Amino acid sequence: MESIKLFTEWSATGIEVAAVVVIVIASLFGTVRFLIHVNQKVPDAFRQYKHRLGKMLILSLEFLVAADIIRTVALEPTLMNAAVLGLLVLIRTFLSWSLSVEIEGHWPWQSAQKTEEAEAIK
Numbered sequence: 001m002e003s004i005k006l007f008t009e010w011s012a013t014g015i016e017v018a019a020v021v022v023i024v025i026a027s028l029f030g031t032v033r034f035l036i037h038v039n040q041k042v043p044d045a046f047r048q049y050k051h052r053l054g055k056m057l058i059l060s061l062e063f064l065v066a067a068d069i070i071r072t073v074a075l076e077p078t079l080m081n082a083a084v085l086g087l088l089v090l091i092r093t094f095l096s097w098s099l100s101v102e103i104e105g106h107w108p109w110q111s112a113q114k115t116e117e118a119e120a121i122k
Contacts, residue, residue, distance in 0.1 A: 005075060012071040019063035026056035054103040061092045061099075 030052045037045035065088070072085040101107060 008070060008074040012067045012075075015063055015067035015070065019060045019067070022056060022063065023060050026059075027053065030056065051103050054099045058096050058099050061096050065089055065092050 030049060033052075034045060034049040037048065042048075068085055068088050072081045097107070
């Protein structure tokens with residue numbers, strides 16, 4: 001039983017490390033790409049840069065939520081830890097939605113409605 005808890009702890013930690021790696025690598029790659037685009041005078045280089053960094057941050061937040069769920073549910077499923085997990089998920093979901101609105105310019109559910117309305121008109 002102890003080996004399962006240890007594996008679970010290492011798994012959650014590994015997922016958190018993966019989130020940090022995604023942030024660092026994507027930030028470096030995105031910044032280098034942005035600088036190349038600015039040097040080449042690509043139109044909307046900053047908007048593309050912001051879009052890519054936002055997507056990377058949303059992906060990283062998903063990794064962090066997964067790690068928190070694993071750690072809370074599998075290791076210490078107490079009421080206090082579940083409440084803390086709920087708060088963390090709520091905050092990270094709000095951050096994801098905020099980033100999505102910043103990137104896309106509309107709420108996540110609005111794009112699906114626009115697509116359905118456009119198909120209904122055709």
